[in-house]
Amino acid sequence: MGAKPKTEIICRCNNVSRKTIEEAIRDGAQTLNDIFDATSAGVGPCGGSCRRKLGPLLEHYLKTGQFPETITEDLTGKLPKKD
Numbered sequence: 754m755g756a757k758p759k760t761e762i763i764c765r766c767n768n769v770s771r772k773t774i775e776e777a778i779r780d781g782a783q784t785l786n787d788i789f790d791a792t793s794a795g796v797g798p799c800g801g802s803c804r805r806k807l808g809p810l811l812e813h814y815l816k817t818g819q820f821p822e823t824i825t826e827d828l829t830g831k832l833p834k835k836d
C-alpha cells in the first residue's frame with residue numbers, strides 16, 4: 754500500500770489520522786481544544802508534539818475553508834529546537 758496523504762498519522766501517541774482531524778474540523782471544531790475533545794489528538798503522553806501540525810491545519814481551514822496540501826509545521830517557539 755502506498756502512502757496516502759489523507760491517512761497520514763498526525764498524532765502518533767493516539768494514532769489519529771489527518772482524515773479524522775479534518776472530519777472533526779469540518780464537523781465544527783474551531784479551536785485546538787475542540788480537536789482534543791473530538792479526536793483525542795494532541796493530548797497524548799508526548800505532551801502534544803503534534804499540536805504544531807494541528808494548529809496550522811486548523812488555522813488554514815478557518816482562513817480559507819479548505820485544508821492545505823501539505824501541513825506547514827509551526828515551529829515558532831513551541832518546542833525546543835533539535836540540533
Ligand code: FES
Nearest residue numbers: 764765766797803
Ligand atoms: S503525537 Fe499527538 S499527543 Fe503525542
